[in-house]
Amino acid sequence: MSTGTDTQVSPAERPSDPTDPLSSSTSFWASKTAERILTMLVVWGAAAAVTYVFWWVDNGLVDASLFSAVFAYWGLFFTFTLGLYLGLGGGDCYSCTLQSELFSPEALRKAAGIGIAMIGTAISVALTTHFAQYAGPDGAQGLNLAGTQVFSLLPLHWGFVWVVFVQHVGLV
Amino acid sequence: MTNIGGKLGVLLAIVVLAAISVFAMTALDWHVAGSDDAQGLLGLDIDLWLIFWTLMLTGYWGLPGKDVPYARKAIGTVAILVLGVIFTYLFKAISPGIVGGSVDEYPLMSLTFVAWSLVFVMSALWVGSFYPKI
Numbered sequence A: 001m002s003t004g005t006d007t008q009v010s011p012a013e014r015p016s017d018p019t020d021p022l023s024s025s026t027s028f029w030a031s032k033t034a035e036r037i038l039t040m041l042v043v044w045g046a047a048a049a050v051t052y053v054f055w056w057v058d059n060g061l062v063d064a065s066l067f068s069a070v071f072a073y074w075g076l077f078f079t080f081t082l083g084l085y086l087g088l089g090g091g092d093c094y095s096c097t098l099q100s101e102l103f104s105p106e107a108l109r110k111a112a113g114i115g116i117a118m119i120g121t122a123i124s125v126a127l128t129t130h131f132a133q134y135a136g137p138d139g140a141q142g143l144n145l146a147g148t149q150v151f152s153l154l155p156l157h158w159g160f161v162w163v164v165f166v167q168h169v170g171l172v
Numbered sequence B: 001m002t003n004i005g006g007k008l009g010v011l012l013a014i015v016v017l018a019a020i021s022v023f024a025m026t027a028l029d030w031h032v033a034g035s036d037d038a039q040g041l042l043g044l045d046i047d048l049w050l051i052f053w054t055l056m057l058t059g060y061w062g063l064p065g066k067d068v069p070y071a072r073k074a075i076g077t078v079a080i081l082v083l084g085v086i087f088t089y090l091f092k093a094i095s096p097g098i099v100g101g102s103v104d105e106y107p108l109m110s111l112t113f114v115a116w117s118l119v120f121v122m123s124a125l126w127v128g129s130f131y132p133k134i
Helices: A032-057 A064-085 A094-101 A106-144 A153-169 B004-033 B042-060 B070-099 B109-127
Strands: none
Touching: A032 A064, A064 A106, A064 A153, A064 B070, A064 B109, B004 B042, B004 B070, B004 B109, B042 B070, B042 B109, B070 B109
């Protein structure tokens, strides 16, 4: 029978401490709602930034007909990577424990997973770009590499594939 | 015991729904955009529709086997698709003002619609997720 002293209580179940600056009762910014709002801002800010980079590289890469899809796919990618993979805003309060767990084995494992996904994405994009030339102009039209119009979508698709891979294969 | 029949049923549903989505959206591409280019994106669309319906049926609806609030999930499914349509047309309207160019020929209705639909089903999974934080 539990005496109460040996029972582990999750942070969410602990009574609020008025002296704790991260207590949900003392600050809206420590709540899960605030964390999800901040995470969404980060996700869509990152999506806008990446879309802007590809637009800045060459206006032809992200024109009006592609802007919506490119922006949406990068938002999707960061929602999955930051939200579902890293767990920002998805579980318990992230910021409440971030400082103490930043260099935990779990955090380092996630960082390693991101690194593997980035390397895999770079290799995949390089290989598909290289071999697409053998498909000829018509065959390569599926990726539209000749026009480079979906250049932004290419690393995105492969990045998505690799993040899903490292998560579900169990590398992280 | 593994529910093989249920899984095969879900797999069949995913393929059928993805095929219907592609053909319907390709037809809409031609109707809305008036461009033969819509057909060229068929190969890029089908994998995304397969991903979308896989996430929707297995992740969001919990098929096969999960006991979910069907009415709420049905409303959520409609909301996700409606939001996809709204954002598709919203960005079609504002894109020329943001990045320049024209959307007179807009052969990306299917690609854009499935992108925004994926965004919202992924967001629904994220908000409802129990993935551990790092």
